[in-house]
Amino acid sequence: MSSTFPKWYDFFMGPLERGKFKRVRRDLLKSATGKVLEIGSGTGVNFPLYRNADHVIAIEPSQNMIDQSQSKRQLAVVPIEMVNASAEKLPFEDHTFDTVVATLVFCTIPNVDEAINELKRVCKPNGKILLFEHVKMENTVLSSMQEGLTPLWKKICDGCCLNRETLQAFTSQGLKIERVEKFYKDLFIVAELRNR
Structure with missing residues (x-):
C-alpha cells in the first residue's frame, strides 16, 4: 500500500461515511459480540461504532493505516487492540473469536480464498461473520x-477490485448466509453468516 492512500482515504470516503455508510456500519456492528476480530481495519472507521463487543482485535497490514486510525481508536467505548498482520496469515489460535467483522476490505485482499480459510479457522464454531462489502453487480451492463474499470481502478485505489464476487466466495467455502441486504442497486451488500 502506498503511503499517500491512507491520507486521502478518509477525505474521499467522508461524504459516504457520514451518511448512509455510518448507519449501515452501526446497524451491522450491533451484532458484533464477545471477542471480535476485525479484518483490515483501515483508518479505524468502525472503532467508535462498536457497542456490544467485549474486546476487539483489529488487524491491518498497512502501518500507515494503523497510524491514521489512532484518533478513532481513542473514541472507542470498547477496548481495541491493533495488530499488524494480513488476512491470509492470521496470528491467532483456532476458534479464538466469537465474531469476525470485514467491512470494505475483501476488494483489496490479494488471496480471498486463503483469507476466508483463515477467518473460518480463527472463528469459533457457529460464530458470526459480519460483512459490508462492494461486489460485482447482477446487472450485466x-x-x-465493473470488469472494464477494474484494472485502472486497482492502480488508482491501491488494489481495490470492483468485480469481486465476495459473497459467493464465502458461501462456496461452506459458510451459511443468515441475512443479506443490498444497497445502491446491489453494488454494496451487508451479510451475516455463520461458521458451520
Whole structure:
C-alpha cells in the first residue's frame, strides 16, 4: 500500500461515511459480540461504532493505516487492540473469536480464498461473520463496466477490485448466509453468516 492512500482515504470516503455508510456500519456492528476480530481495519472507521463487543482485535497490514486510525481508536467505548498482520496469515489460535467483522476490505485482499480459510479457522464454531462489502453487480451492463474499470481502478485505489464476487466466495467455502441486504442497486451488500 502506498503511503499517500491512507491520507486521502478518509477525505474521499467522508461524504459516504457520514451518511448512509455510518448507519449501515452501526446497524451491522450491533451484532458484533464477545471477542471480535476485525479484518483490515483501515483508518479505524468502525472503532467508535462498536457497542456490544467485549474486546476487539483489529488487524491491518498497512502501518500507515494503523497510524491514521489512532484518533478513532481513542473514541472507542470498547477496548481495541491493533495488530499488524494480513488476512491470509492470521496470528491467532483456532476458534479464538466469537465474531469476525470485514467491512470494505475483501476488494483489496490479494488471496480471498486463503483469507476466508483463515477467518473460518480463527472463528469459533457457529460464530458470526459480519460483512459490508462492494461486489460485482447482477446487472450485466453494470457488471461489464465493473470488469472494464477494474484494472485502472486497482492502480488508482491501491488494489481495490470492483468485480469481486465476495459473497459467493464465502458461501462456496461452506459458510451459511443468515441475512443479506443490498444497497445502491446491489453494488454494496451487508451479510451475516455463520461458521458451520
